[in-house]
Amino acid sequence: MQRSGYTVTSTTVTSTVIPIPQHIEVGRIIGREGRNLKPIREKTGTLISVNTNTKPPQIEIKYNTSSPPSNEQINEAKNLLNNLIEKVDKERKKRPWNKRENFK
Template sequence: MQNSIRNSTISTTMEISENVEVGKLIGRGGRNIKPIERGTGTCIYINTKVNPRQIEIKINKDYKFKDENISLWEWINKAICQIDNLLEDIEVRNRKKDIEKEKNNSRISDN
């Protein structure tokens, strides 16, 4: 994970595992990422043109939050935690699908 502070934004990046499908991460119409952005005041960008693929989380330093007692880095960390949970959910679902495929393949080979 890399952090940076530019003129008007604070940002960090995190890597995306090879076995995570970006479409599932984003969700149809952004339904997975947009609520995280709205809830944390961040902008989330998925960069698939680099290897390994990355998620960049940015927040405007001038953004005013309802709860001003929370620092900008805390909002970024909240977004990171929510993205981590989302990635974990995707990986669990992928493992379940793999197990189901193995079961189906073993049934076919038994016949």
């Protein structure tokens, strides 16, 4: 029996979590087909996931690296996501009539 060789690369996962305010619709953060999150992922090289099973829902940002962890990418993604949340909140406030808020 012949065994093939393999390489093990040690990786470090750095992550942070951003809670999504309850009055913000998660779908508006994600965007159709992920169009709001994809550019942030691509620009920062991070993995971004949304967990709707928590209260409030959360955005988790992860960065995998084989070198010592750098928080630069995480911090940039966090800033961009916080800006996105603020933008979505402002757009929500501009809507003259919000079905969810009126039927609660």
